[in-house]
Amino acid sequence: MAVYDDKQHQCRLCGNYYSDSDMSEEHYPARNTGNEDVVAVDLGKMFDTFISESVRAEIGEKLNHGEPLENITGDIFDTQLSTSLFPKGRTARTLCRKCNTFLGKYDEAYLRFFNLDGNPKSINGFQQHTKYQIIKAIYAKFLSIPEAADEAFDFIDFIRDNDSTVYNGNWNIYFVKRDFSSDLLGMKDIRTGKITFDEGVVYELSDDKFIFNLMNFPKHSCFEMTNLFDILKKNYKLVEGVGESGGYHAQVFMSSIFNANL
Template sequence: MIQCRLCGKLFPLSEMSEEHYPAHSVGNDDIVALDIVKMADSFLSSELSERIIEETDAKAVLDDYFENELTKPLFPKGRTARTLCRDCNTFLGKYDEAYLKFFNCNGDPKIIRGFQKTTRIQIIKSIYGKFLSIPEAQEESFDFVDYLKDAKQLSYSGIWSIYFVQRDYSTDLFGLKDIGTSKMRFKEGVVYELSDDKFIFNLMNFPKHSCFEMTNIFDILNNGYTIVNGVGANGGYHAQALMSRLFDGM
């Protein structure tokens, strides 16, 4: 029997849903892994540079090389988990519909401020809900579960905060949008990471380090919010998470 992460009831595996994290519609499809060892060997050898010299279109050579030789299939149908019962997955799916609106307009504040407050709350709840499914958090007891279960509850005053950035060249190694998940430990507490094709989210149980510039997810309730693009020179939490995932796979 498996306990649903939202309602807390026990179900046989056959009655658990196979939910995508993040949602299938925001880039969680045909996930590949980067072969970092082969990548390092390629740059140390002359093989890649010789191929570029032989061809007139260097970009095409690099794109083909990364796609066909440096990546390998990881989750062909997307990253999924069985952490929610069918009813709870359907319930959270209503929040995901709101998040898709946010995703499709790139979180543009000029557009989001036209959304009803309830829609913006659903966007926030959708992101919190996805952290229930990541494998690194299965032993974590989150105090925002009741906030998610009550569709009418507008505020959350627990210990877990979510900060995010919009992806750009500084977040994606060689242009590859890694949407893996991670858990990072700091002396202040823990940070979890979850991302999709456009945004990177970090869930943490302590105040964000001031050196990392990010947007608090609850800021989208304010009409004048701004979205931080990229992670800057220090790499933010994402750089630590990315390097950890890359070397764990070696």
């Protein structure tokens, strides 16, 4: 008779194996940064909707009555274009309960950054230790995205050591603050993704305010983004939006649409 081995899951942080009941339901991104009710969008219907004469007339009428465009498009999005995909948020069973609890203090630090919109003047007042916790919180989230399940990241020890201030590995994270150039008609999309270049690979993770790209090669100079480690500097520059090029975000977005339609 075969012996059932209940140690089915390997924790992405500590590397140990655990039964399903000892694994945690990890939110990526964190639940309180917009990952509470993830919806699916009918993109074909979305484009048809916004070029519709009747919808354009409806939008124009509401604009004339002083209603903000973001509210108008958000209402159309909620009522006509989206269906609930993950009612409790996007999650993965990639961390054991102990490691998820350990990372909780990093998530708390990142939430402070998130609530302050990453404002350089405000973040400048944080202690360096808190800034490192913010950095580690974002690196840790990439452990849970499905596209990186088979990636052997070299920043594990950096995350696991609460006091570490040194990471000389191959992976850098760049980010931008979301705006209308990153979010079509103000509609935020927090899907994850992966794109491959000759130089290496780019993974994406985002929340309601920021888009993060993890990559193992130098950033292309044509894309303006903030290096995550720059938050350690006084009054770092926070890049807003992806510009006319769309950055890596546009490529990840289009790739995910293409793959979904295959």
